Amino acid sequence: MRAVRKRYLREFVPAIAGCAVLIVMSGFLAPVTGSLPVRIVLTLLPVLLAICAAVRVLRDQDEPERRIDLESFAIAPMVTGFGFFSFGLLQLADVGWQLRGGAVVMRVLPCLFASFGIAKLLVSRRHRNHA
Structure with missing residues (x-):
């Protein structure tokens, strides 16, 4: 496996795993977190990290x-x-x-x-x- 793919997997898999965890946890986090901006950041940060990893691997190919x-x-x-x-x-x-x-x-x-x-x-x- 090329280095670019290994780095992509190292970055993308945790981001997607974080996204999956936050999707499951959002039902529990939303009522507890009163701040809308905090809820938005908690929900979208893993998605943003996954997008950045995908763009970076595409650029480096x-x-x-x-x-x-x-x-x-x-x-x-x-x-x-x-x-x-x-x-x-x-x-x-x-x-x-x-x-x-x-x-x-x-x-x-x-x-x-x-x-x-x-x-x-x-x-x-x-x-x-x-x-």
Whole structure:
């Protein structure tokens, strides 16, 4: 594993773990923390750290790695966006599961990450076959 990926994992995994812990704890922290700015910072700081780690690894990659990731970053939001839009249309037509808005919103990021992972596998394979 390249050094850039190791550093990314060292930075990204704790940030995402912190985000997950804060999501779970927000139900307990919100009533206890009276200050809205403190609640906002506690909630968004891990997300900001994860974004910084992702941008840093993208910047430090070599050109072929960057191209694969950028293509994957382009594909993943399209798949996720069209998927959730289609799901919303199905909900409006009373087809399939009926979920509250908050339940749907909390599924967007995991679906985006999964879409990115699948897109990266496919884009990497395509680049490897054409090289």
